[in-house]
Amino acid sequence: MGNKKKVLLMGKSGAGKTSMRSIIFANYVARDTRRLGPTMNVEHSYIRFLGTMVLNLWDCGGQPNYFDNYITPQREQIFKGAEVLIFVISVETKELQDDLRLYQSCLEALAHLSPEAKIVCLISKMDLIADEKREQEFSVRESEIKRRSLPLKVTCYPTSIWDESLYKAWSSIIYSLVPNIAKFESSLNMFADIMRADEVLLFEKATYLIIAHSVRRKHPDGHRFEKISNIIKQFKLNASRYVANLHTMRMEIINGDLKILLDMLTPNTAIMVVITDPLVYPAAISLNIQTARKHFEMLEKLDRAPAMQFGDPKV
Amino acid sequence: SQEPVSMAEQEAKPQIILMGLRRCGKSSIAQVVFNKITPNGTVLLESTTKIEFTDIETNTFLHYELVEIPGQMDIFESTVPMNHEGLFSNCDAVIYIIDCSDSYESALPYLYQIVTCAHKINPKIRFEVFIHKTDVLRQDGDKLAIRRSIYYKVTRDLQDSCLEAVKLHFYLTSIYDYSIFEALSSVVQKLIPELPTLENMLNLLNQKCRIEKSYLFDLHSKIYIATDSTPLDIAMYALVSDMIDTVLDLANIYDSGSDAKDANLSSTFELNNKSFLFLKKVNQYLALVVFMTGEDLQETSGLIEYNFYLFKKALENVFEIRTRKSKEKLL
Ligand SMILES: Nc1nc2c(ncn2[C@@H]2O[C@H](COP(=O)(O)OP(=O)(O)OP(=O)(O)O)[C@@H](O)[C@H]2O)c(=O)[nH]1
Numbered sequence: 001m002g003n004k005k006k007v008l009l010m011g012k013s014g015a016g017k018t019s020m021r022s023i024i025f026a027n028y029v030a031r032d033t034r035r036l037g038p039t040m041n042v043e044h045s046y047i048r049f050l051g052t053m054v055l056n057l058w059d060c061g062g063q064p065n066y067f068d069n070y071i072t073p074q075r076e077q078i079f080k081g082a083e084v085l086i087f088v089i090s091v092e093t094k095e096l097q098d099d100l101r102l103y104q105s106c107l108e109a110l111a112h113l114s115p116e117a118k119i120v121c122l123i124s125k126m127d128l129i130a131d132e133k134r135e136q137e138f139s140v141r142e143s144e145i146k147r148r149s150l151p152l153k154v155t156c157y158p159t160s161i162w163d164e165s166l167y168k169a170w171s172s173i174i175y176s177l178v179p180n181i182a183k184f185e186s187s188l189n190m191f192a193d194i195m196r197a198d199e200v201l202l203f204e205k206a207t208y209l210i211i212a213h214s215v216r217r218k219h220p221d222g223h224r225f226e227k228i229s230n231i232i233k234q235f236k237l238n239a240s241r242y243v244a245n246l247h248t249m250r251m252e253i254i255n256g257d258l259k260i261l262l263d264m265l266t267p268n269t270a271i272m273v274v275i276t277d278p279l280v281y282p283a284a285i286s287l288n289i290q291t292a293r294k295h296f297e298m299l300e301k302l303d304r305a306p307a308m309q310f311g312d313p314k315v
Numbered sequence: 316s317q318e319p320v321s322m323a324e325q326e327a328k329p330q331i332i333l334m335g336l337r338r339c340g341k342s343s344i345a346q347v348v349f350n351k352i353t354p355n356g357t358v359l360l361e362s363t364t365k366i367e368f369t370d371i372e373t374n375t376f377l378h379y380e381l382v383e384i385p386g387q388m389d390i391f392e393s394t395v396p397m398n399h400e401g402l403f404s405n406c407d408a409v410i411y412i413i414d415c416s417d418s419y420e421s422a423l424p425y426l427y428q429i430v431t432c433a434h435k436i437n438p439k440i441r442f443e444v445f446i447h448k449t450d451v452l453r454q455d456g457d458k459l460a461i462r463r464s465i466y467y468k469v470t471r472d473l474q475d476s477c478l479e480a481v482k483l484h485f486y487l488t489s490i491y492d493y494s495i496f497e498a499l500s501s502v503v504q505k506l507i508p509e510l511p512t513l514e515n516m517l518n519l520l521n522q523k524c525r526i527e528k529s530y531l532f533d534l535h536s537k538i539y540i541a542t543d544s545t546p547l548d549i550a551m552y553a554l555v556s557d558m559i560d561t562v563l564d565l566a567n568i569y570d571s572g573s574d575a576k577d578a579n580l581s582s583t584f585e586l587n588n589k590s591f592l593f594l595k596k597v598n599q600y601l602a603l604v605v606f607m608t609g610e611d612l613q614e615t616s617g618l619i620e621y622n623f624y625l626f627k628k629a630l631e632n633v634f635e636i637r638t639r640k641s642k643e644k645l646l
């Protein structure tokens with residue numbers, strides 16, 4: 001399979017690697033992660049994304065003896081062909097220098113074996129820090145990590161399994177991996193224009209991570225995308241306790257002129273349309289999503305998609 | 316500020332007293348349900364030192380007062396000047412909270428004292444016992460065993476004092492799941508004189524639209540003030556309550572504040588193309604939320620729309636009757 005993306009998830013034992021991947025990819029809620037034991041060696045998971053793309057996640061157990069193995073005997077096997085390295089450091093780690101040494105030895109191996117790989121550093125368990133100190137504590141670590149990464153470039157995110165920050169970090173990781181993202185984005189823009197939507201969001205259906213968006217009307221809340229991912233994923237998890245095999249969801253919310261519609265788009269994506277234009281009726285939104293379906297299905301297959309054609313939104 | 320309210324006012328407003336030993340979870344319950352504090356956030360709560368009165372005006376049907384007696388204040392201790400008469404004579408219900416993560420037996424003598432004293436003063440008081448913090452118990456079997464044991468001991472003690480006529484209701488609760496909302500819903504509903512009417516209206520609605528379960532929710536507290544007469548189902552309550560959260564959270568992100576209070580919020584969720592949740596606000600506070608399955612959405616949505624409208628009208632009537640009655644009383 002040409003579209004397999006190898007993603008390394010590394011960091012000290014207890015940093016929270018398995019917890020985050022279980023929440024994003026395996027339908028855990030934050031509370032369930034207390035039951036996780038330490039990861040032995042490497043746990044592989046394959047996550048099918050957008051039809052043809054497969055994410056191959058290497059959750060590398062972080063106990064010292066495993067780490068030594070990754071760096072020396074298994075070096076090639078681990079670090080070769082990686083697209084992304086996600087290194088997790090807990091904000092409450094007692095010996096940050098220790099974490100950073102491990103981090104640097106990973107960078108060194110990566111620079112040799114996968115020089116093109118992207119590097120992401122997640123500062124986890126931010127919820128353990130008081131609200132007003134979070135930014136400060138994060139930026140201290142961020143600048144230290146950036147300095148220690150030179151000449152390589154790294155992107156850092158604060159995360160907590162207890163809030164939406166996790167979705168923000170993982171959305172941007174996924175975003176960087178989707179090959180034809182520009183095509184999705186331009187189609188989404190066109191769709192939003194025709195619909196006279198305020199904004200349109202495209203989700204990967206299993207994770208509800210947002211992989212593309214089109215914003216036509218300024219919105220004051222810069223964190224809304226990860227909030228929305230979190231809200232919808234939570235509902236899905238909770239609802240699947242009641243509805244067995246929950247695989248499709250459709251939500252329609254109307255409040256005065258505000259219309260929010262979430263629906264499945266392709267077998268792998270969901271779409272959310274937000275419209276405040278009083279002249280657009282909910283029925284028209286559904287109709288246009290239906291029309292868009294074929295087009296986006298084609299895009300997923302990486303074929304040359306035909307130009308989109310939509311009906312008049314004002315039905 | 317702790318002065319008791321004037322007699323006239325007190326009579327008009329139903330009162331619920333929260334009691335229990337120290338750290339049993341009284342303040343946590345009040346904060347989680349009425350102030351939207353997260354369950355984890357309650358870890359920081361300080362022990363309460365004085366009686367707290369909270370006025371809860373949740374909706375058009377319900378305006379009551381929650382009174383929290385701190386655990387460190389033993390009302391039968393002679394050092395505590397406490398007018399039992401004043402405390403219990405105007406009270407509708409006592410919620411007694413038992414921490415089941417602790418040795419729950421030590422909570423029983425105080426419960427017994429309260430029941431004996433309060434019942435003597437005001438035989439109309441209802442006693443609701445919350446066996447609380449059940450999240451710390453691993454198995455459902457443990458919960459039931461504790462409940463059985465508490466039930467047995469309490470009834471035996473009451474029988475011994477010839478108080479077997481006093482009925483206690485037991486609930487298993489935790490702030491970490493929906494059980495606390497479900498339990499409070501059951502307690503609070505009994506304060507609404509129109510409850511049977513509301514229940515009938517919901518039964519009728521179910522019949523007309525082939526609905527499986529319907530609730531009349533107070534959107535702010537997520538306490539439901541009425542449901543149809545089919546058996547309670549905590550999983551269904553959870554589903555419906557999750558829908559409310561989702562709808563409000565999403566609407567809040569995009570509502571520019573102004574029309575958030577609009578009485579015309581409505582929503583439809585479709586799960587696996589065969590189960591449906593409908594929500595419609597019926598006035599400033601209340602929303603009708605229903606669940607149905609196995610129906611064709613295209614066919615039923617019109618029917619539902621129409622019957623929701625009728626329900627809303629009927630509800631306005633019920634409320635008008637109440638206002639008229641209370642005015643007549645005043646005259
Ligand atoms: N595990 C668990 N802990 C709970 C629950 N409810 C409350 N707690 C914890 O119990 C502790 C005491 O809670 P409070 O609400 O302050 O107790 P209180 O009854 O008001 O105590 P006083 O004010 O001293 O009478 C807090 O640490 C809460 O986090 C629950 O359902 N489960």
Ligand SMILES: Nc1nc2c(ncn2[C@@H]2O[C@H](COP(=O)(O)OP(=O)(O)O)[C@@H](O)[C@H]2O)c(=O)[nH]1
Nearest residue numbers: 013014015016017018019033034036125160161
């Ligand atoms: N407070 C808090 N705890 C977390 C967070 N992420 C993980 N944990 C906890 O940290 C512990 C170790 O997590 P785990 O994912 O097994 O770590 P790993 O060894 O890196 O895979 C678990 O008990 C998690 O519940 C977080 O963001 N906040």
Ligand SMILES: [Mg+2]
Nearest residue numbers: 341342362363
């Ligand atoms: Mg308290």
